[in-house]
Amino acid sequence: MINEIETREVIVFKANDGVVRGTHHKAYDHNRGSVANLFERSRVGVLFLNSLSPTRAAAGDTAVFWADSFAKQGYPSFRVDPPGFGDSDGEPPPDLLGFVNSGGYASSDSFVINELTRRFNLSGVVIAGLCAGAVSAIYAAAASRESVGLVLLDPYFQVPIATGPTGRPSIARRIFNRISRGALGNLIAIVGERMRALRMWFSGPNLPANTNFPLVAAFRSLASRGFPILVLNAPFTQRQTGQFDYPTYLQRVVGPKNRIVIQTVEGTGHSFSNPKGRATVRETTEIWLKACFPQNDLKAEEVTSQSQVRNGTTTLHASPTAAAFQRMR
Amino acid sequence: MISEVIKKTEIGEDPNYFSVPGGHLYTVLHEAENPVARVLLVGSFAAERHFSYQGWVRWARYLAARQIEVLRYDYRGVGESSGVFEEMTFDHWTEDVQLLAGWLSSRSPRLPLLLHGLEVGAILAGKCFDQGVGDGLLMWSPPVSANHALRAGLLQWASVKQLLESPENRTSAAKYIQQLLQGAIIDVQGYQWSGDLWRASIDFKLPSSLEDESIASVAYKRPVSIVKLGKNASPLVPPFRGYLENPNLSWLYDENFQRIASMVAIVTKDAND
Numbered sequence: 001m002i003n004e005i006e007t008r009e010v011i012v013f014k015a016n017d018g019v020v021r022g023t024h025h026k027a028y029d030h031n032r033g034s035v036a037n038l039f040e041r042s043r044v045g046v047l048f049l050n051s052l053s054p055t056r057a058a059a060g061d062t063a064v065f066w067a068d069s070f071a072k073q074g075y076p077s078f079r080v081d082p083p084g085f086g087d088s089d090g091e092p093p094p095d096l097l098g099f100v101n102s103g104g105y106a107s108s109d110s111f112v113i114n115e116l117t118r119r120f121n122l123s124g125v126v127i128a129g130l131c132a133g134a135v136s137a138i139y140a141a142a143a144s145r146e147s148v149g150l151v152l153l154d155p156y157f158q159v160p161i162a163t164g165p166t167g168r169p170s171i172a173r174r175i176f177n178r179i180s181r182g183a184l185g186n187l188i189a190i191v192g193e194r195m196r197a198l199r200m201w202f203s204g205p206n207l208p209a210n211t212n213f214p215l216v217a218a219f220r221s222l223a224s225r226g227f228p229i230l231v232l233n234a235p236f237t238q239r240q241t242g243q244f245d246y247p248t249y250l251q252r253v254v255g256p257k258n259r260i261v262i263q264t265v266e267g268t269g270h271s272f273s274n275p276k277g278r279a280t281v282r283e284t285t286e287i288w289l290k291a292c293f294p295q296n297d298l299k300a301e302e303v304t305s306q307s308q309v310r311n312g313t314t315t316l317h318a319s320p321t322a323a324a325f326q327r328m329r
Numbered sequence: 330m331i332s333e334v335i336k337k338t339e340i341g342e343d344p345n346y347f348s349v350p351g352g353h354l355y356t357v358l359h360e361a362e363n364p365v366a367r368v369l370l371v372g373s374f375a376a377e378r379h380f381s382y383q384g385w386v387r388w389a390r391y392l393a394a395r396q397i398e399v400l401r402y403d404y405r406g407v408g409e410s411s412g413v414f415e416e417m418t419f420d421h422w423t424e425d426v427q428l429l430a431g432w433l434s435s436r437s438p439r440l441p442l443l444l445h446g447l448e449v450g451a452i453l454a455g456k457c458f459d460q461g462v463g464d465g466l467l468m469w470s471p472p473v474s475a476n477h478a479l480r481a482g483l484l485q486w487a488s489v490k491q492l493l494e495s496p497e498n499r500t501s502a503a504k505y506i507q508q509l510l511q512g513a514i515i516d517v518q519g520y521q522w523s524g525d526l527w528r529a530s531i532d533f534k535l536p537s538s539l540e541d542e543s544i545a546s547v548a549y550k551r552p553v554s555i556v557k558l559g560k561n562a563s564p565l566v567p568p569f570r571g572y573l574e575n576p577n578l579s580w581l582y583d584e585n586f587q588r589i590a591s592m593v594a595i596v597t598k599d600a601n602d
Contacts, residue, residue: 001343001345001346001347001356001358001432002345002346002348003344003345003346004346005346005353005411007411008346008411010344010345010346012344019342021342021344023409052573053379054379054380054382054383054572054573055378055379055382055408057379057408057409059376059379059518059519060376060518060519060520061407061408061414061519061520062519064408064409084575085383086382086386087342087344087357087386091575092573092574092575096573096574269490271518271519273516273518273519274516274519275516275521278519
């Protein structure tokens with residue numbers, strides 16, 4: 001039994017919440033032709049935060065796949081089970097979604113980021129997360145001085161509809177639901193849509209009432225500082241929850257200082273776990289990482305371009321070019 | 330927050346990598362104080378690992394707190410283990426069990442070694458037990474064949490896709506099965522299932538001598554216990570409800586700990602005799 005192999009090692013931290021366990025995917029140095037020596041030259045690392053996933057591998061082991069890929073491109077990558085999940089100690093919070101939406105993991109994530117930076121001599125950490133993991137990533141980035149970028153997969157910016165004390169929808173919501181199912185409801189909805197469209201035409205969109213305002217504020221604050229943010233959305237999820245396009249709204253309100261890139265990954269679902277989804281996320285993120293956080297591994301650049309040609313996975317119309325990302329810098 | 334680099338052995342759970350031909354298995358050894366027996370946990374298959382993980386880890390911790398040393402692991406090509414899932418076969422996964430059981434039984438002091446499998450893991454554990462590995466066998470919900478488990482997983486996946494996917498991406502379970510039988514590779518919850526895997530799963534089943542626990546115990550002269558888990562054991566088994574909520578499964582753990590204790594008593598008595 002060994003605690004590290006050529007490309008990975010087990011990492012263990014002791015925090016106040018108990019023991020936290022994770023995996024370090026070792027960065028490859030294409031100039032040396034071997035695993036990079038992180039103490040020779042500091043590098044930007046990538047940390048994957050759990051979505052509503054019991055393990056750090058994520059659905060279909062996608063996080064393992066992406067972490068392996070980014071490490072091969074020279075970015076040491078890390079996946080950690082939060083307290084109460086996977087191999088880490090502790091219990092999950094009773095209201096997990098509420099905990100995530102209110103930034104409950106920010107302090108433990110910030111601790112992990114700080115610890116990784118110190119232990120692996122990182123020059124900064126890009127935080128990546130899917131869905132609820134993306135929400136945690138935004139809060140963690142706002143709370144951590146070592147964070148340098150965000151990769152958000154299908155982030156959401158709204159909170160669930162208010163519920164009464166018993167967990168049922170509030171009386172007002174139930175009355176509204178009842179009305180909205182009938183002909184009167186349809187009429188009200190049509191009139192409401194027209195009014196909203198008219199108002200937006202004159203003044204630009206307002207945030208919906210169920211917006212997670214602290215999250216939007218954290219995102220906006222990061223974006224205003226010129227924080228590099230890559231947002232990748234799955235098309236169908238976007239259609240389902242697409243009443244309000246938060247990333248585009250935030251891109252617009254922050255103005256020209258923003259370094260937000262928004263892409264839609266065609267042909268995949270919310271978990272991005274099918275071959276097309278995982279390949280496009282890998283490819284787009286690698287190009288974005290190299291544009292925003294170059295590691296000066298020239299051979300790595302060559303390998304990427306060659307593999308893009310070989311795999312033929314760049315045909316997706318949403319894939320940005322490295323030049324497009326470079327212009328953002 | 331207090332930060333401190335610690336030795337993994339100080340905390341009783343030791344995550345590691347175990348070398349197998351062509352790769353490494355991710356393992357976690359749950360050490361016990363004054364252990365009386367060892368158990369190799371052989372978990373559920375591929376995507377089901379994701380849902381059953383919390384209940385499985387807690388079971389390992391439960392046993393370790395009661396003087397049973399436990400080794401759990403990820404199948405080759407799955408989770409934290411290295412390897413490419415679509416290149417793996419049931420032979421590889423059977424070999425994983427054999428190698429890990431060999432390592433666990435070589436630990437000192439010599440203690441009874443029990444194999445404990447869940448669903449497809451129960452078939453893997455049972456097949457190794459049939460070949461003489463282990464002093465006892467506990468199986469939770471062994472399917473008739475691995476194909477039954479795969480089929481159930483595929484049906485569940487197809488129904489989820491009906492809800493979540495756009496109409497143009499929806500495919501029925503029957504269509505998926507047809508594609509597999511024609512040798513196509515399909516994506517099931519992020520794992521690439523091949524026609525070969527599907528066909529091999531049809532014949533991958535328990536030896537007939539292990540279908541009944543009382544007959545098996547006599548035939549093998551080693552204790553065998555078979556437990557069919559109901560929906561109340563979810564998220565260890567389908568429908569995997571509450572896989573993020575850590576439902577209280579202590580009733581299941583208590584009941585099965587008694588089984589393990591009885592098996593250890595039988596093995597120890599036989600060894601003494």
